[in-house]
Amino acid sequence: MGLDITVMIVDWSWLGERPERERLLRLRDAWYADGTGLWEYDAPVVKGDWEWPQGPDGAHFAVYEFLHTLGSYKPHFWATHHWERVRDHADPLLRSELDTLLLGLIWGGMDGESGRTDREFFSDDPEVSYGLLIARSPDSVRELAGTWEGVRLWLGGLREAFTAYSATPDGRGGDFDAFALLLEEWGRILTEAAGRGWGVVGLSE
Secondary structure, three states: OOOEOEEEEEOHHHHOOOOHHHHHHHHHHHHHOOOOOOOOOOOOOOOOEEEOOOOOOOOOEEEEEOOOOOOEOHHHHHHHHHHHHHHHHOOHHHHHHHHHHHHOOOOOOOOOOOOOEOOOOOOOOOOOOOOEEEEEOHHHHHHHHHHHHHHHHHHHHHHHHHHHHOOOOOOOOOOHHHHHHHHHHHHHHHHHHHHHOOEEEEEOO
């Protein structure tokens, strides 16, 4: 997984002012805008926090800077890879909740199918939607934020099983604390977006 990922919370009504084919372009244009976007923004990046663009579109989206991913998708991929090894040994209720959370965000599922994108909001044209990894509408964000609250309460109970069963055949074991931290950061993204009535978008660059 040599992808980078940029995760944003986005005002869906602002994007919805444009036709489906233009919505992702509007977000990209605002992100890259000279002097007011984020691409060449010279303010220091604070890991584990939000970056807000300047300019007229600054109130409509923000980028979350993960603490330890360096913008790479790999930590997200490995988190789900380890989950696949652990899930059969998790408490059934936690397993169901974590399945729902991860399928909604970063996991393809045991059969490779997931619902990480609400495609009805964006165009299906691959040229227009290129780089769209995650797209969750405000409604689905609210549901996932509620799921996260359930996961958060019981996540610590997964530590023993995670430590015992996450190792791959080459001996590479998962770090439960890193796994839990990554989920907590996704929880923060969902909670912030849900509180604003916004959606979540993850783009590869």
